[in-house]
Amino acid sequence: MKKYRIGRLGVTASACLFLATSSFPVLADTLTIGAGTHYANTPYKNYNNHGEFMPVIMYDSDRFYIDDDVAGIYLVKNNTHEVDVGIGITDLEFNNDHASGVMRKLRTRKITAMASLNYQYKTNVGNFFASVAADVLDRHNGFTADASYEAPFQIGRFGMAIRGGLQWQSSNYNKYYFGISNEESQFTGLSSYNPGSTVSPYIDASAMYSITKNWGIFLTGRYERMTSEIKDSPMVSRSGNLVIESGITYSF
Numbered sequence: 001m002k003k004y005r006i007g008r009l010g011v012t013a014s015a016c017l018f019l020a021t022s023s024f025p026v027l028a029d030t031l032t033i034g035a036g037t038h039y040a041n042t043p044y045k046n047y048n049n050h051g052e053f054m055p056v057i058m059y060d061s062d063r064f065y066i067d068d069d070v071a072g073i074y075l076v077k078n079n080t081h082e083v084d085v086g087i088g089i090t091d092l093e094f095n096n097d098h099a100s101g102v103m104r105k106l107r108t109r110k111i112t113a114m115a116s117l118n119y120q121y122k123t124n125v126g127n128f129f130a131s132v133a134a135d136v137l138d139r140h141n142g143f144t145a146d147a148s149y150e151a152p153f154q155i156g157r158f159g160m161a162i163r164g165g166l167q168w169q170s171s172n173y174n175k176y177y178f179g180i181s182n183e184e185s186q187f188t189g190l191s192s193y194n195p196g197s198t199v200s201p202y203i204d205a206s207a208m209y210s211i212t213k214n215w216g217i218f219l220t221g222r223y224e225r226m227t228s229e230i231k232d233s234p235m236v237s238r239s240g241n242l243v244i245e246s247g248i249t250y251s252f
Helices: 014-021 101-105 173-177 184-188
Strands: 033-042 051-060 065-066 070-077 081-089 115-122 126-135 143-155 158-169 198-210 217-223 238-252
Touching: 051 238, 101 184, 143 173
Parallel strands: none
Antiparallel strands: 033 051, 033 238, 051 065, 065 070, 070 081, 081 115, 115 126, 126 143, 143 158, 158 198, 198 217, 217 238
C-alpha cells in the first residue's frame, strides 16, 4: 500500500501503519478506517488556507489497494518489486472564493484525477519509488513524474518514514495552476504569465503510533520547494507548499 504524489501526500499514515503495527500479529487484507484533519498552506497570494475534515480508508491485498483518495491494481507484487496502475485525486487547487483582492477575479483551478504507473523497489536500506501520471479529466491535460527514496524505521509501537524526492511537472500542468492568461491579465491588471515545465525537490515525514492492536494515531507532513518558474508567477507569494495531516485509525 502506498500513496504517490498524485494523492494528498507522498508518504502517508499507511506507510507507517505496517511499521507501527508490526509488533502485533497482522493479517493480510487488513482494512483500516479513521478520521483526521488536512491542512494545506498553498503558495497562492492573498489566499485563505484552511483545514478540513479528512476521512481515512486504507486496504491492501495482493491484487489491489485503496489509500484514501488513491486506488490501484498491482501488476507485480513481491518482496522486492511492486508495479501498479492507479488513479488518484490531486491535492492542488485554486478556489477564487477563498481569495481576496484581484486574486478573487481569477478563474478557479480545480482538482483533477490523474492515472498513474508506479514502481517501488524495496531494499534493506530503504525503498525507491518512481511514477508517472496523466490528467484524465481534461482539466489541463498535463503530466507529472516523481522519483524518491524513503527510509522507514521502527521502535516498538512507533513507526516513522522519511522520504525525499524530485517532482517534475509539465508546462500544461503549471500553466493551469500558476499561469495567467491574456484575458485574465486584462481583467485583473496582473501580468500575463506562461510557465514552462519544472522540477521541484520535496521532503515528506510520516509518523504512526499503535495505541493497541487496533487503534493508532498518525501525523504526516510534506514540504515542496517551488522553483523560480513557479515563484515568478503573479499568483504566487510563497516559495514553498506545506501540507500537514493528522488523525486516528482503527484496523480490523
